[in-house]
Amino acid sequence: MKSSLPLLSPLPQRAALTHALDELAVELTVYCNLKCKMCSVWELKQHGVALDVAQKLLRQARSLGAHTFTPCGAESFMRKDFLDIVEYAHALGYTTQDIVTNGTMITDAHLDRLQKTPSVYLHISIDGPREVHDDLRGEGNYELSVTCAKKCVERGIRVGLSGVLMRETIERAFHIVDLAAELGIAEVSFQPFQEEISGPDKDLKRFSLLRTPKEVIKEKLEALSAYSHGKSVSIFTESMFGVVPDYLATGKRPIPPGGCFLPSKFLLVDFRGDVYPCFFMRSDDDRMGNVLSDEITDIWHSTHHQELQVLALTERCPGCLAACSDVDSFVGKESAPVVYAPAKGHAANATAAEGAGE
Numbered sequence: 001m002k003s004s005l006p007l008l009s010p011l012p013q014r015a016a017l018t019h020a021l022d023e024l025a026v027e028l029t030v031y032c033n034l035k036c037k038m039c040s041v042w043e044l045k046q047h048g049v050a051l052d053v054a055q056k057l058l059r060q061a062r063s064l065g066a067h068t069f070t071p072c073g074a075e076s077f078m079r080k081d082f083l084d085i086v087e088y089a090h091a092l093g094y095t096t097q098d099i100v101t102n103g104t105m106i107t108d109a110h111l112d113r114l115q116k117t118p119s120v121y122l123h124i125s126i127d128g129p130r131e132v133h134d135d136l137r138g139e140g141n142y143e144l145s146v147t148c149a150k151k152c153v154e155r156g157i158r159v160g161l162s163g164v165l166m167r168e169t170i171e172r173a174f175h176i177v178d179l180a181a182e183l184g185i186a187e188v189s190f191q192p193f194q195e196e197i198s199g200p201d202k203d204l205k206r207f208s209l210l211r212t213p214k215e216v217i218k219e220k221l222e223a224l225s226a227y228s229h230g231k232s233v234s235i236f237t238e239s240m241f242g243v244v245p246d247y248l249a250t251g252k253r254p255i256p257p258g259g260c261f262l263p264s265k266f267l268l269v270d271f272r273g274d275v276y277p278c279f280f281m282r283s284d285d286d287r288m289g290n291v292l293s294d295e296i297t298d299i300w301h302s303t304h305h306q307e308l309q310v311l312a313l314t315e316r317c318p319g320c321l322a323a324c325s326d327v328d329s330f331v332g333k334e335s336a337p338v339v340y341a342p343a344k345g346h347a348a349n350a351t352a353a354e355g356a357g358e
């Protein structure tokens, strides 16, 4: 019998599914010299993959097209071979190496080497004025971080400042813009407080803005944007400011309008060597392999990888909001409708408690 169904033409292959790798992120260490009150990453205390494995990953990622290397985890300068890895990446042709650092361990000898590695872009974390910063990070650390930022500017090392938007810093975020303007730093970045970094056991009420009226957060962010423009300091994450109030006040997790492109251009290798498609798809089902037994050249565009890419592109990923989210996908789409994934962690608990009338 002849089928009455129309002949289905094959689905066109989405260009994103065969896109080249753009960025490799490797958690080189989860050791840190500080124990900041809003962070639990330092508690893991482990180094990531060995130098030879890191070098192999860098070569393989370059062969897949990557030109950005993002060393991450806790404090990269805790690794004695950290700058060997950075210099190796530079020699391979990486053009950008985004290094988020507390800046407190960077010596003049480190700066000499960084100065000769122009792909390096340091992002020094500053939480607010001295008293706010030192209360969260420990006495004397504001001075160390600001001195490091100053020296970077003097030596022509690319540098930005990174702040966290949380209950006790959001009012004082202007300070970070002022500091950037004073030091001659052109760009700052603000990411909202996340439980992924704090862990569930910190003083979440102290940091979280959950249940703060969204309008209040919106006004503060608008004022911060206007202030930065007035000071000619740009905010890397400004395109995400429209969704920050919802994220902070309700815990709802945005996915960029039209889906997230990040897993189509990015790979994360965590400190255990496990490979994931982004910083926030990190369940067992999202683990695509381990670099100690698998090659990232096989993982890239594998069936598993393509399945995860499709989840992100069709707005079915966990959603997130951080400086390492797909910031580019928000640019120019500030008024486009955003899909929200459900809240997680303390935000999900708060929503459930609200629903139960607690």
Ligand SMILES: C[S@@+](CC[C@H](N)C(=O)[O-])C[C@H]1O[C@@H](n2cnc3c(N)ncnc32)[C@H](O)[C@@H]1O
Pocket (backbone or CB within 6 Å): 032, 038, 039, 041, 073, 074, 075, 076, 100, 101, 102, 103, 123, 124, 125, 126, 162, 163, 164, 191, 192, 193, 194, 195, 197, 198
């Ligand atoms: C985990 S740290 C690692 C890099 C480095 N140790 C530093 O402090 O810059 C990466 C960034 O996350 C920020 N951060 C720390 N705790 C956070 C939290 N609970 N939510 C969001 N960002 C946080 C830090 O200020 C820093 O800019």
Ligand code: SF4
Pocket (backbone or CB within 6 Å): 032, 033, 034, 035, 036, 039, 040, 041, 042, 073, 074, 075, 102
């Ligand atoms: S925020 Fe950075 S410096 Fe502070 S404890 Fe966490 S990893 Fe270390």
Ligand code: SF4
Pocket (backbone or CB within 6 Å): 254, 255, 256, 260, 261, 262, 263, 277, 278, 279, 280, 281, 312, 317, 318, 319, 320, 321, 324, 325, 326
């Ligand atoms: S979790 Fe975040 S970074 Fe990952 S795919 Fe979804 S929106 Fe993109």
